[in-house]
Structure formats: structure tokens, C-alpha cells
Amino acid sequence: MSKLVKFSALVALSATLSFGATQAEIDAVKAHVEAGVSYCKEVGVAECTKEFNKKESKWVSGNMYIWANDFDGVITAHPKKPLKGKNLIRYKDKAGNTLFHDFIKKVQADGEGWVDYVWSHPVTNKQADKTSFVKGIGENQLIGCGIYKNDGTK
Numbered sequence: 115m116s117k118l119v120k121f122s123a124l125v126a127l128s129a130t131l132s133f134g135a136t137q138a139e140i141d142a143v144k145a146h147v148e149a150g151v152s153y154c155k156e157v158g159v160a161e162c163t164k165e166f167n168k169k170e171s172k173w174v175s176g177n178m179y180i181w182a183n184d185f186d187g188v189i190t191a192h193p194k195k196p197l198k199g200k201n202l203i204r205y206k207d208k209a210g211n212t213l214f215h216d217f218i219k220k221v222q223a224d225g226e227g228w229v230d231y232v233w234s235h236p237v238t239n240k241q242a243d244k245t246s247f248v249k250g251i252g253e254n255q256l257i258g259c260g261i262y263k264n265d266g267t268k
Contacts, residue, residue: 154252169194227248
């Protein structure tokens with residue numbers, strides 16, 4: 115492996131870990147999405163999004179949950195907020211990120227990946243830095259799960 119690749123990997127890992135989430139938590143978020151993708155392949159997109167929308171299911175664990183949206187920006191599942199059916203393609207967070215548009219573009223460009231944005235922290239109700247792993251399900255949908263970069267007080 116070249117020195118540049120090793121250095122880049124080290125920088126990315128340290129930046130990821132510097133925000134307060136552990137590598138185990140980051141890995142758990144990605145694994146949760148991967149399991150969700152497998153579930154969607156097993157039961158179909160309509161059925162899995164129905165399950166992801168439930169407030170209590172195996173897809174919701176504390177602050178870790180799966181949401182889904184289509185490539186038009188319409189939320190097809192969100193177990194924590196009443197967002198199902200709303201088009202959030204133009205929604206901007208307090209930092210100016212068009213996060214749902216960014217989720218879509220990430221999946222369309224790379225198939226999967228991490229997207230940073232700002233979202234309401236469930237404990238403090240303050241806007242907090244968050245990153246989510248997103249991955250496509252079917253031709254026109256994606257699912258994601260995120261982790262807060264800090265405890266919501268910063």
C-alpha cells in the first residue's frame with residue numbers, strides 16, 4: 115500500500131474518531147444499514163420501508179434507526195419523526211446542507227457512503243453534527259442510519 119493511501123486512511127480514521135463516536139459505534143451504524151439492505155432484498159422495498167417506519171422494531175435501537183427516502187426526496191420511512199410522505203429534497207440544515215439531496219447524490223454517485231449534516235439531537239433538542247451511512251435499495255430508494263458526532267451540547 116502506498117504511503118499516500120496509508121496516510122489518507124489514517125487521517126480519515128482520526129477525523130472520524132475525533133468527533134466522539136467510537137469506531138465500534140460507527141461500525142454498528144454501517145452494519146445496521148447493511149442488514150437493512152439485506153432485509154429489503156429479502157422482503158421487497160415496500161415491505162421493508164413499512165417495517166422501518168415502525169417506532170418499535172429491530173430497526174430502532176435508541177438513537178440508531180433506519181429511515182428511507184426515494185430519489186425525489188420523499189421520505190418513505192422515518193420511525194422518530196412524522197416525516198413519511200414529505201418531500202425534503204430542498205430541506206436545508208442550519209449549516210446550509212441540503213442533506214436529503216446530498217444522500218441521494220452520494221448513493222447515485224457511489225452506491226453508498228457517509229454524509230455529514232446537522233440534525234436535532236433527541237436528548238438536548240439542539241441542532242447537532244451528525245453523519246449518516248446511506249445505501250441504495252431498489253432503483254429509486256435509499257436507506258440510512260446516522261450517528262451524532264458529539265453529545266449534542268456543542
